[in-house]
Amino acid sequence: MRMLINVPETVVADALRGIAAAHPELTVDVENRVVVRRDAPVAGKVALVSGGGSGHEPLHAGFVGPGMLSAACPGEVFTSPVPDQMVRAAAAVDSGEGVLFVVKNYTGDVLNFEMAAELADEEGVRVAQVLVDDDIAVSDSLYTAGRRGTGATLFVEKIAGAAADEGAPLDRVAALARRVNESSRSFGVALSSVTTPAKGSPTFDLPAGELELGVGIHGEPGRERRAMMTSGEIADYAVNAVLDDLRPGGPVLVLVNGMGSTPLLELYGFNAEVQRVLAERGVVAARTLVGNYVTSLDMAGCSVTLCQADEELVRLWDAPVQTPALRWGR
Amino acid sequence: MLDAAFFHRWMTTVTALVDREAERLTELDSAIGDADHGSNLRRGFTAVSAALEKEPQQTPGAVLALAGRQLISTVGGASGPLYGTLLRRTGKALGDAPAVTADELAQALGTGVAAVAQLGGARAGDKTMLDALLPAVDALGTSFAAGREAALAGAEATVPLQARKGRASYLGERSIGHQDPGAASAALLMAALADTEDTAGGAA
Numbered sequence: 001m002r003m004l005i006n007v008p009e010t011v012v013a014d015a016l017r018g019i020a021a022a023h024p025e026l027t028v029d030v031e032n033r034v035v036v037r038r039d040a041p042v043a044g045k046v047a048l049v050s051g052g053g054s055g056h057e058p059l060h061a062g063f064v065g066p067g068m069l070s071a072a073c074p075g076e077v078f079t080s081p082v083p084d085q086m087v088r089a090a091a092a093v094d095s096g097e098g099v100l101f102v103v104k105n106y107t108g109d110v111l112n113f114e115m116a117a118e119l120a121d122e123e124g125v126r127v128a129q130v131l132v133d134d135d136i137a138v139s140d141s142l143y144t145a146g147r148r149g150t151g152a153t154l155f156v157e158k159i160a161g162a163a164a165d166e167g168a169p170l171d172r173v174a175a176l177a178r179r180v181n182e183s184s185r186s187f188g189v190a191l192s193s194v195t196t197p198a199k200g201s202p203t204f205d206l207p208a209g210e211l212e213l214g215v216g217i218h219g220e221p222g223r224e225r226r227a228m229m230t231s232g233e234i235a236d237y238a239v240n241a242v243l244d245d246l247r248p249g250g251p252v253l254v255l256v257n258g259m260g261s262t263p264l265l266e267l268y269g270f271n272a273e274v275q276r277v278l279a280e281r282g283v284v285a286a287r288t289l290v291g292n293y294v295t296s297l298d299m300a301g302c303s304v305t306l307c308q309a310d311e312e313l314v315r316l317w318d319a320p321v322q323t324p325a326l327r328w329g330r
Numbered sequence: 331m332l333d334a335a336f337f338h339r340w341m342t343t344v345t346a347l348v349d350r351e352a353e354r355l356t357e358l359d360s361a362i363g364d365a366d367h368g369s370n371l372r373r374g375f376t377a378v379s380a381a382l383e384k385e386p387q388q389t390p391g392a393v394l395a396l397a398g399r400q401l402i403s404t405v406g407g408a409s410g411p412l413y414g415t416l417l418r419r420t421g422k423a424l425g426d427a428p429a430v431t432a433d434e435l436a437q438a439l440g441t442g443v444a445a446v447a448q449l450g451g452a453r454a455g456d457k458t459m460l461d462a463l464l465p466a467v468d469a470l471g472t473s474f475a476a477g478r479e480a481a482l483a484g485a486e487a488t489v490p491l492q493a494r495k496g497r498a499s500y501l502g503e504r505s506i507g508h509q510d511p512g513a514a515s516a517a518l519l520m521a522a523l524a525d526t527e528d529t530a531g532g533a534a
Contacts, residue, residue, distance in 0.1 A: 008369070053406075053407075075406045075407075076366065076369075076370065076373075076406055076407075077366065078364040078365075078366055079364075079366050079370055079405075079406040079407040080406050080407050080408075080410075081406055082402065082403050082404060082405070082406045082410055083402060083403070083411075084403050106408075106497065107408040107450065107495065107496045107497065108406060108407035108408040108409075108410070108411075111408055111410075111411035111412070111449065111450070112406065112407075112410065112411055115402065115411055138500050143494045143499070144494065144499040144500060144502075145495055145496055145497070145499045145500070148500065196364070196365050196366065198356065198365065198366055198369045199356060199360055199365040199366075203360050203364065203365050204360075216500060218364040218497065219364065220364070220497060220500045220501065221500070221501050221504055222500075
């Protein structure tokens with residue numbers, strides 16, 4: 001496997017040094033792995049801190065900036081960050097109005113953020129949490145760790161970030177973040193396995209000519225394997241699965257997300273099929289975003305996330321944002 | 331009696347064992363997880379050994395508490411908080427006694443394992459580290475060697491189970507047929523305890 005790295009042990013630190021060089025508007029603490037918007041803490045505003053394993057870029061460091069996250073804590077590749085990172089981030093961004101932790105539903109992320117929330121509280125930082133669990137490929141039962149957090153993380157971070165920017169108090173920002181999560185569902189498809197730098201060979205074996213339906217963003221297997229399908233067939237499967245679960249009663253925000261090594265040519269073509277299925281089901285796409293936002297290293301494939309959006313959510317989605325990976329309205 | 335030096339050696343021995351077995355742990359994890367358990371634990375225990383070298387502790391409880399804090403601060407994932415809690419809570423249960431008996435350690439480990447079960451919300455048979463730790467704690471009353479054997483057997487017994495907790499739970503039935511990497515690493519922790527006793531010439 002050929003990778004553009006030095007050694008597996010330094011990939012995260014190396015990437016952070018590169019982010020720092022490209023984005024002087026961010027403060028990047030490479031040693032402690034905390035990325036903070038340079039003007040933090042912003043007086044009178046609730047702060048948003050997110051984090052999770054690395055390997056999903058631009059999630060989360062790419063979403064730090066006005067209108068979205070105040071800070072991000074990247075963990076090792078596919079490994080949640082440690083509580084020290086989150087406590088440090090929270091302390092750096094808290095203006096006294098409190099901090100919202102955006103947590104994806106994976107056992108490691110949940111445990112580390114819970115420990116961090118306790119520690120931050122002891123240091124006098126008011127913390128609220130939102131747990132993102134939008135992936136319908138996983139049945140949410142007593143017998144699993146619950147649904148995974150995937151593409152909806154972007155909707156939660158953007159919309160809650162906009163509300164915080166407007167000066168909404170912590171309980172209101174947290175309630176809004178939870179509403180966005182509850183209004184969102186995702187479904188992912190893998191056309192190839194992911195390869196982590198630590199292992200250096202594919203994590204799972206996906207024979208040529210097959211695809212994995214319902215895959216997670218760490219290459220976790222999903223519902224089933226099938227013979228390769230066309231873009232239109234995949235859109236039929238994925239969008240219908242999401243709509244059957246979400247049952248939106250109005251317009252939706254659409255995220256057509258690439259997993260890392262599927263080109264935009266294919267993603268845009270796939271989006272055309274997604275829009276066709278939505279139209280067939282009579283669902284209006286209020287806004288659509290296409291690109292690689294919640295990736296899985298070098299995995300080929302895509303995911304679809306829909307968020308049922310009322311006027312307020314659409315307005316907050318449209319609000320200005322200025323981050324390395326997402327920027328509009330300024 | 332087991333003194334702080336014994337516990338320090340236990341941690342050094344785990345570090346060496348995890349270092350040696352890291353690739354096997356990662357291989358187990360790539361079958362049903364995300365292929366990082368070995369490298370994550372290696373990073374954590376390397377930090378534990380370095381911290382104990384830098385700040386030698388005077389009591390068994392303090393050795394384990396420092397080790398647990400280091401794991402929480404360096405491992406990440408689910409293993410960091412779970413192993414960190416195991417060692418921290420075991421250390422806390424040992425109090426500030428300058429030396430403890432094997433029975434006292436077994437009891438304290440029981441407290442630590444219970445804390446792990448509470449934190450992770452898992453039970454016996456969920457295909458987690460508990461499937462190695464629970465039988466090991468029961469067997470420690472007999473001897474550390476019995477604890478090692480029970481943990482190893484417990485880890486091997488996770489192979490036919492379906493995972494109900496952690497990332498492997500997303501595989502459902504496809505997790506069957508693979509050993510749980512957390513149970514495998516927990517067996518290393520217990521093996522290191524028995525190894526430490528052996529090199530101490532049966533100090534317990």
